[in-house]
Amino acid sequence: xxxxxxxxxxxxxxxxxxxxxxxxxxxxxxxxxxxxxxxxxxxxxxxxxxxxxxxxxxxxxxxxxxxxxxxxxxxxxxxxxxxxxxxxxxxxxxxxxxxxxxxxxxxxxxxxxxxxxxxxxxxxxxxxxxxxxxxxxxxxxx
Numbered sequence: 001x002x003x004x005x006x007x008x009x010x011x012x013x014x015x016x017x018x019x020x021x022x023x024x025x026x027x028x029x030x031x032x033x034x035x036x037x038x039x040x041x042x043x044x045x046x047x048x049x050x051x052x053x054x055x056x057x058x059x060x061x062x063x064x065x066x067x068x069x070x071x072x073x074x075x076x077x078x079x080x081x082x083x084x085x086x087x088x089x090x091x092x093x094x095x096x097x098x099x100x101x102x103x104x105x106x107x108x109x110x111x112x113x114x115x116x117x118x119x120x121x122x123x124x125x126x127x128x129x130x131x132x133x134x135x136x137x138x139x140x141x142x
Contacts, residue, residue, distance in 0.1 A: 015059035020044060021052045022090065023103055025075070028062060029087055030107055032074040034119035041106035070119055 015021055023042055027033060033041070039049050053073060056062040061083070063076045094100045113120060 011059050012061070015055050015061055016086075018052065018055075020048070021056055023099065024049075024052055024056060024073075025061065025087055026091055026094070026100060027103055027107055028073060028075045029091060030104065031111075032065070032072045033107070033110065034070045034072055034121070036121050037107070037110040037119050038073065040121055041103050041110055043102075043106075067118065072119075 016025075020042070024038065027038060027041060035046065035049060035053070038044070038053075039046050042049065044052075053062065057064070060076055061079055062073050065072045065074070091100075110119070110121060
């Protein structure tokens with residue numbers, strides 16, 4: 001997103017002003033992820049994650065791709081290069097931060113259990129079960 005107005009710039013900065021949204025963006029630097037993989041890796045409830053993903057989508061920082069009943073999220077291809085530089089610098093600054101280290105390790109686990117490049121985790125593996133899951137990513141439903 002090229003910020004063309006003050007309102008768009010404000011929306012971009014608000015999207016970057018939350019620790020969970022920064023963790024999501026750092027995760028998306030590592031690749032494209034299904035919601036249930038992000039929920040598992042970041043240890044966030046699906047509803048919390050969806051709220052943050054919506055804010056990032058509205059700021060045009062993330063893009064989606066549908067594959068069957070899965071929706072995969074990735075960094076938007078048109079984000080400004082300055083944001084790529086900022087995320088790279090933040091990744092370097094936060095490389096020893098325990099949550100970021102844990103997020104990265106859990107994302108690697110997601111890659112290891114994918115089948116044919118697709119998410120097979122479903123919300124049954126998400127550590128936060130208070131809200132359950134809607135099963136939309138659950139491979140056992142197919």
